[in-house]
Amino acid sequence: MSRPSAAIRLADAAFALFDERGYEQTTVDDIAERAGLGRTTFFRHYRSKEAVIFPDHDRLLELIRDRLATSSHSTALVAVSDAVRLVLLHYIDEGELARRRYALTSKVATLRDREIASVARYQRLFREFIADWMGDPTEAASLRAELMAASVAAAHNHVLRRWLRGDSADPVAEVDEAMREVLRLFPTPDAPSAEDQQGSTVVAFRTGQDLDALLPTLRRLVEDG
Secondary structure: OOOOOHHHHHHHHHHHHHHHHOOOOOOHHHHHHHHOOOHHHHHHHOOOHHHHHOOOHHHHHHHHHHHHHOOOHHHHHHHHHHHHHHHHHHHHHHOHHHHHHHHHHHHOHHHHHHHHHHHHHHHHHHHHHHHHHHOOOOHHHHHHHHHHHHHHHHHHHHHHHHHHOOOOOOHHHHHHHHHHHHHHHOOOOOOOOOOOOOOOOOOOOOOOOOHHHHHHHHHHHHHOO
16 A cells, blocks of 8 residues: 655644644644654645645636636636536545545634635636626626626535535535526526517418408507517
């Protein structure tokens, strides 16, 4: 059986010490010593004590950018859903590590703040992409992009928290459904508004009746809906 990598050993040591001593009371040197590694090795893998806890958000954001960049105007919303699924799958792949992080960040205010800041980065990326997809520079469109991006982040986080708590047996199916719900809230830019849908109704059919006699009946039918 192969020995765990240095990064995994450091992470395991860190979470064990956080449980025993508390986050604030644990130092980088403590973590390195518990893992049987040197301080230099620690900083080769992690920039700080906080970095041991959180996933590589820079890499995840780059994965999202790459997925969004492959979309066309007609497939942009599919790309958004796929990108959200990529993030969720990363946490699922982490397994117990993700659940230990969730328990820790729930107790330590500074870590919660760090997590909130990370969510804001994802939301900003989605907002910029959606705004560009809308292609509308108006303030109303900017607000729609902001609301849509916030909904995307909220949908992902809702499903992720359910999985972290052990309440979701199929989080991938849940996040797909959550994204469908989000997208139903926001009509695509090409979809006609209620105002655009007002106008003339055209009916085409063949009849043996005189048209002048038939028009009043048709008019009443249209007016009655």
